[in-house]
Amino acid sequence: MSHAPTHVTCSDVSFEWPDGTPVLDGFHWAVGPGRTGLIGLNGCGKSTLLKLVAGELRPSGGQIAVAGSIGHLPQDVTLATGARVDEVLGIRDTRAALHAIEAGEATEANFAALGDDWDVEERALATLDQLGLAGIGLDRTVGELSGGEGVLLRLAALLLARPDVLLLDEPTNNLDLRARRRLYAAVESWTGVMVLVSHDRELLERVDQIADLRDGEVRWYGGNFSDYEDMLAAEQEAAERMVRVAEGDVQRQKRELVEAQVKLARRKRYGQKMYENKREPKIVMGARKRAAQESAGKHRIMHAEKLTQARERLDQAVEAVRDDAEIRIDLPATQVPPGRRVLTMTDLRLAHGVEVAGVREVRGPERIALVGGNGSGKTTLLRTIAGLVPPVSGEAVTHVPTRYLPQRLDVLDDGRTVAENVARFAPHATNNVIRARLAHFLFRGARADRAAGTLSGGERFRAALAALLLAEPAPQLLMLDEPTNNLDLASVRQLTGALESYEGALLVASHDVPFLESIGITRWLLLDGELRSTTAEEVRQSRWED
The missing domain is CATH 1.20.20 (F1FO ATP Synthase)
Incomplete structure (x- = not known):
């Protein structure tokens, strides 16, 4: 009986950070053809493992063998703003040789640079079109693209290179629903070896098997994420x-x-x-x-x-028995009576021409989802309501204590401990009270004394959420900007549990529809040049982005 060849093998691999913090020790792993979803708690080493396989990090012990070429899409895609699209795609020299030959410069050097790739431009444009980037052109610069387009452009470069092994690390972060659909289609059509790290349930429904990294070991589960949950x-x-x-x-x-x-x-x-x-x-x-x-x-x-x-x-x-502890908190001070006025927006005009015409109000403990494509102004609207940026005209007035959690989680001082950060927002609370409250956010004992700068993504989010929810006065309007970005699935469940305890008004900007549905959204608002009401079904089909 023949078996499909293994393309990635980790044998007795160890890795530790320069400060001696161990990540993997005696790690064994083998991945063959198909789409593999790599999941695990924040900080367990998923991104580090991908970088080790890609050769961007060197193991301190053991061996990693890869059969074939590798393409790696990191979690934080950074592209030089002055680079051209064809340069990012890796075809600039090939295009230049093609154009030179077409212009009559039939030199040996140009033919060598072009090789057999006479259809390079057609393939590049077809790949861009596959990811919804047909309109950007090969001669534009990266600085003209949005963050989501930059991620898709980097993915297009990988697809164009046709690697044998494709590694994707949180590829749907910062992508709107239309871009996510394009990425889902690209993942479904992939026929080689793919390993993807993601907290996106809809993306994980499209894999062939789940690899659960836990305590330095991988457990395999056949099927997609729903199958994994059942097992x-x-x-x-x-x-x-x-x-x-x-x-x-x-x-x-x-x-x-x-x-x-x-x-x-x-x-x-x-x-x-x-x-x-x-x-x-x-x-x-x-x-x-x-x-x-x-x-x-x-x-x-x-x-x-x-x-x-x-x-x-x-x-x-x-x-x-797994101990993916849940956040359990009691926040009676956040309660907003039904009908109480929370937020009023009057003839609000933001930068980039976004308008909130007339008078819009939020009353009582409403749970509002703010949706829209990348660059539609969701973050700008939240920052305007929070008083961080002024509107072009009109006004946004909050009538209750308000807190805003940005995507970058920069409400924390990295040099202070978790307990000290919370104390900044609740200066009248005693140290014992702060620590008792932090225990509900899973920061018990010495964990509350860790510096914010040393926390993993999920831990940092919990610390930032604790600082805002335990603030004085208690927030009765909480605004969250893409809160599930960079959170593992256990952390998303913890966030959902925490928001179940929150009794104030909630305004959440997110592309993560399953998460929005799980927190009991009562009103859906679409920002697309103007602010208008929409429905969960319309959001799911993302008609407004087509």
Whole structure:
């Protein structure tokens, strides 16, 4: 029986950061053809693993073997603003040779530069068109493109190069719904080896298998993300059942040990009474006493060993149950009564010609989704409401305490600890109160003393959210800008749980439709030159972006 060749193999790989922090130790992994979704908690080493496979980082031990060429789309795509589109695509020299030959410069150097790639421009334009970039042209510069277009352009360069192994790290970050659809189609049509790191559920529904990186090891699950969730739920149910069985066994072994000790104590008292009454010869009673002591010792050891083994089985069963802890908080001070006026926007005009005509109000604990394409002005509107940038005309007035969490999470001071950052927003709260509240955000004990600059993406988000929600006065209008970007799936669940406890008004700008639906959005607003109402169904189909 033949097997498909493995294209990526990690053998006994170790890696640590310059400060000695370990990431991988004795790591083994093999990936063959197909689309693999690599998931795991923030900070577990997913992005580091992709960089190791791509050769951008060197392992401190072990070997990484890759059969074929590699293309890598990193999480943070940075392109020189002065670079031309054809330069990013890697075809500038080939195009120049083609144009020179067409102009009559049929030199050996030009033919060597062109090779057999006579259709280079047609292939490049077809690839751009596949990703919705047909209109950008090969001669434009990167500085003329939006952030989302830059990501798609870098992906187009990889698709054009046709690598044997394609590595994608959070490719849908900063992409609007139209661009995401284009990327989904590109992923579905990929026939080689693909490893993608993502928190985007809709993207993960398009993979062939899930690789779950946890505690330095990978567990494989066949199928897409829904299949993974079903299998994981069954695993966890079995693991929790084993914990209950193991707990029962420990209690039974404890009872048997106590019962054995009681029986042995009775035997000892009976033997002592017989000895005192001298009912048998002294030598016989002495032999019985020694035999009883030996038997009692063996009995105690046997039951103690059984109890120890039962406890070990319990520990193993507990370890099999995942502890993706959830944020649980009580925020009564954020409550907004129904009908209370929260926000008023009057004839608001923003930069780039975006308008909010007439009077628009937010009342009570509404949960509003702000959607629109990249560059439509969602972030500008949130920053204007937060008072960070002035409008061109009109006004936005908030009537309740308001907090805004930007995409960059720059509300935190990297040089301060998590507890110190929260104290900045709640200066009247005691240290004990701050630490008790932070425990609900999963920053317990020494974790609250970590500097903000050392936190992973998910930890940083939790710390920023804690600083805003625990602020004085408590925010009754909370604005979030693309909150799920760079969050792993467990962190997204934690965020959803935290927002369930929030009782104020919520205004969220996001392209992540499943997340928006999970937090109970009550009103959908589309920003597309002007602000208008829309529906969840229209957003899902993204008719307004076609």
